[in-house]
Amino acid sequence: MSRLRRWLRWALYAFIGAALLGAIALGTLYYLIVPKLPDVETLRTIELQEPMYVYARDGRLMAMFGETRRYPVAIEDVPDRLKNAFIAIEDSRFYTHHGIDYKGIARAVWLLATTDDKRVPGGSTITQQVARQYFLSSEYSYKRKLGEMLLAMRMERELSKDEIFELYLNKSFFGNRAYGVGAAAEFYYGKKMNELSLDEMASLAGIPKFPSSGNPLSNPDRAKIRRDYILDRMAEQNFVTRAEADAAKAVAMHASPHERPVEVYAPYVAEMVRQEMVARYGAEALTKGYHVTTTIDPELQTAADKAIRDGLSVYDRRHGWHGVEQHFELAPSEDATAAKVRLRGIPAQANLLPAVVLSTAGGQASVVLGDGTELALSEKQGFLGRSPGSLLKRGDLVRVARIETAAPTPAAKPGETAAQPAAAPTAPPTISYRLDQLPQAQAALVSLEPGNGALRALSGGYSFAGAKFNRATQARRQPGSSFKPFVYAASFERGYNPASIVLDAPVVFKDRRGHLWRPQNDGGNFAGPMRVREAMVQSRNLVSVRLLDAIGVDFARKYISHFGFDIEQLPPNLSMSLGTASLTPLSVARGYATFANGGFRIDPWFIDEVKDRAGAVVFKEKPATACPQCVGRGGTASAALPANNVVDGFDLGPAPGAVADAKKPDPKKDKKDKAKPEEPAKKLTPEEIAQIKVAPRAIDDRIAYQIVSMLRDVVKRGTGTAAKVLGRDDVGGKTGSTNDHRDAWFSGFGGPYVTTVWVGRDNYKSLGYREYGGKAALPIWIDYMRVALKDQPIRDNEPPEGMVKVSVGASGALIPDGAGGIVEWVKAEDLERMQTYTDYGSEDQAPSEESFDIF
Incomplete structure (x- = not known):
């Protein structure tokens, strides 16, 4: 046998051995890799990360939360030319191969063999890229590459080409936090996919290869080279004509960042939504594409922000230039x-x-x-x-x-009316x-519907960009005199009424350690015996202190907690009567809602509905609602009232119809003529009542009526008279100020809204000399309510059943009808108490100073 033949035989044996060893190696790798490959079927139900969208009640966008920009698209919605642009540059044989492009692999192997490069282009199909994006790491190894190829072939057997392509287009990273071609089109060009021009489509197709260093914003020159190459490839493959490609190449690069516009600016509310959604659904709430609709009214929210900014600017200008930042x-x-x-x-x-x-x-x-x-x-x-x-x-x-x-409106041409202005472009x-x-001061505003607690506007400060601290929900400040209505309500539960006479005179309280406390009125003067109504109107501190002392601190704390306040936050001493509790503006607004809705405790809420990415409703709020027709005065269903109508230790008065001799109000007789009166409440059927989730009753509805009546007088002739500018009879509220003018408040109601405004400094420094609630906070409240109450009907305040209309003399005694005096509506059971009264006589006969133990 010749040497050549022996050499050929040994070469054949070596080739067969190498082939066997290669087959064994490939088989070993196959059986090592295949069992670990993921189930391709999971791609059919995979959930891509999407941001959370927050909307106002009318559907306008308020905010988006999430690290990624992604708007998944269906393959049938992707224009053919856009698909062809990706195919031209990424995988020209995508619709003909079975997951692996053997020509591409051969080219990559040749480059590995003939160059010193360890990584070479080519070889990866779109299917392989999808396999890598969803299941594998970006590690560069032959084992990972083999797994990628095997997985791609399996995907081609179980998924259609369009399904694979859709996964690719939605998963690819396009730089600048944009994932998926839908988000990329909006971010770089501010367009939907079907609005893109050919040059823009080619530009987008070139980004995934170099998403950070080669996108049209970071490196427009490099992006243009790649765009032009893609256009040439599209022309070569007859996706476009050569003329179309050349025309697109002639277009200058013009990408610019386009954030999805926020249509309603309410960052404090948006952050509240984010925190609440994370609390409910975990951190994934920000990546599962939830669509959250809030209760916020866009017009009222805009009015709230503007009122705060204008009000703080006016306040700041009163105090002059305070230096550079x-x-x-x-x-x-x-x-x-x-x-x-x-x-x-x-x-x-x-x-x-x-x-x-x-x-x-x-x-x-x-x-x-x-x-x-x-x-x-x-x-x-x-x-x-x-x-x-x-x-x-x-x-x-x-x-x-x-x-x-704003530019002046063009004058109408002759023959045109104001409703038909001259056809001229609006000047910028x-x-x-x-x-x-x-401003050195800050402010917060909360506005809600007292009937169900829906937040309609909330602002937590002058600027969210300046401080994320939400003063409406997080700042605990002393409400001052705006807390007095809660103390008065507690005293009315114990038999007092607006016509009761209480002494406004000096008093000293002493604790067990001998410390003395001498509460003072703001002006330092004393009015002597005065009606409780007048004490509220004039905001007399000493009357509030005496009322609280008379009814007992423990009783008052428990009673006031029914408004929704945490009893532990209410001071266990007489200073509570002057508003020394630390409360948030939201909690104060919630308390005032109880007066406005007839005595029910509502819970503020701001998330109305949550939908998933498919549009299915995940959550729908059904708030507890104030419904006088649904429950009796004791807070239970009318058909099952407790015999003595006592709830939680408090006698809330007789149930409707329980007082036989109580006068039923006559709306025609006692109602004043008002412009645009409120529509009478519709009588609910038992079936309708059964469908309502009723809020618990907090206080007697007759007490709520009396407090509302007094708070309206505060506006008519008291510390809130500036609000008369609104020109409405249903507006009421109470000012509040604290020591050294650290806090200024106004809480009140009008029409369908209850609104609280707080003004103060974050460092607790004084707002300045005579910066009372009526001066610092009330103007903000008025500016907001002027917008909120526009076109809203006047809300009546009719006395509920179980009340009696009486005439009261100057000394507090009942006098016959028609004999003059002050007219009041009082609870029927209070009539007996009013038969006797204390005549303090003239002011100089009143005791100059009394001393009581605090405990």
Whole structure:
């Protein structure tokens, strides 16, 4: 046998041996890898991460939460040209291969063999990429690559091409937190997929290869090279004509960031929703594509934010210029371009933009904004008549107010009416700037419907960008005199009424350690014997203290807790009568809702409905509702009232119809004529009542009526008279101020809303001299309620059953009808108590000072 033949034989044996060894190796790898491959069927039900969407009650977007931008799309909704762009660059034989492109693999093997590169392009089909994206890591190894190929072949057997392509288009990363082609189209071009031009489609198809370093924003030059290559490939494969490709290549790169617009600005509420959703559904709530509809009314929310900002601005201007926020030591060579860098991380708040002062000359100042815009502030653009040049120096960090002034409406042409204005394009608003400052005070506003507790507007501060702290729900502040209605209600439960006479005179309380407490009225004066109604109207502190002392602190704390307050937060001493409890504005608004709804305790709520990504309803709120027709005065169903009508130790008065001699109010006789009166409540059927989730009764409805009547008088002739500007008889409320004017409040109601406003400083410093609730908080309340009450009917306050209309003399004694005196509606069972009264006589006969033990 010749040497050549022996050599060929040995070569054959070696080849067969190598093939056997390769087959054994491949078989071993196959049986090691295949059992560990995931089930492809799970791809049919896989849930991609989607952000959580938060909407106002009318469906307008309030916020989006989640790390990823993703809007999954169905393959049938993807334009053919967009699909072809991806196929042209990623996998031209996608619709013909079975998961593996053997030509691509051969090309990759050749490159590995002929070059020194450890990683080479080619070889991965779209199917393999889907396998890697959903199931495998990005580790570069032959074992992972083999697993990828095996999984791709299995996917091709169990899924259709369109199903695989849809998974690819929705999973691919496009940079800038955009996942999926739907999110990429919106972010880079602000369009839906069917609105994209050919050059934009090709640009998007080129991103997944280099999502961070090659997207049209981070590197437009590199993105253009790749876009043009994709267009050439599309022309080569007859997806487009050469002329169409060349025309698209001639278009300049024009991608820009497009965030999905927030249509209703309510960041404090949005954050409340985020926290509540995470508490209910866990951290996955932010990635499962929930759609949350809130109770927020967009118009009222806008009015609340504007009222707070305008009110705090007016307050701040009363106290003058308080200096710049910060000072930077600018180098002499530091120009506007360098100076603007110092503004990074300093957000705009409301319409106040941060700016760095570059120079001052005379009364003028030159500043630069964070975007590099340079402004020259003239003497007329200063603060409260003081020129910018006199207040600022180079390097100061200041605020510049951006003011938009709407262009005047074009005059109508001859023959046109105001309803048919001249057909002319609307001129853009005029933009101007002036020097301003961030208010040193903060504010919170809560507005809800007392009937069911639905929040309609909530603002937790001047600017969410400045501080995420929600003062409406997190700040515990002393309500001052705005707490008095709760003390008065407790006293009415113990037999007092608006006509009762209580002494407004000095009093000293002594504790067991001998410490003395001398409560004072705000003005330091004393009015002597006075009606409880007048004490509320004039906000007399000493009357509140004497009432609480008379009924007992323990009784009052338990009674007031029925309004929804935690009893542990109510001070166990007489100071509670002056509002020393630490309460949130939301809890105070909830308490006032009990007066406005006739005595029911409601729970504030703000999430109305939750839907999953498929549109199925996951949650629908059914709030407890105030329903006088549904329950008796004791808080139970009318058909099952307790015999003595005592609930939780409190006698809530006779059930409706239990007092035979009580006068039933005559609406025609006792009702004043009002413009646009409220529609009478419809009589509910037993079936309708059975469907209502009834809120628990907190207080006697007759007491609620009396407090509402008194709070309306506070507006008519008391500390809240500024609210008369609203021109409504159904507006009532109470001012509140605390020691050293640290807190200013106004809580009240009108129409279908209860609203609480708080103003104060986060550091608990004084708001300033004579910054009472009626001066600092009430104007904000009025500005908001002016919008909220527009076109709302006047709400009546009719006495409920079980009340008697009486005439009361100056001394508090009952007098015959028609003999003059003050008219009051009192509980029927209080008539006997009113037969006797204490005549304190003239003011000089009243005791000058009394001393009582606190305990």
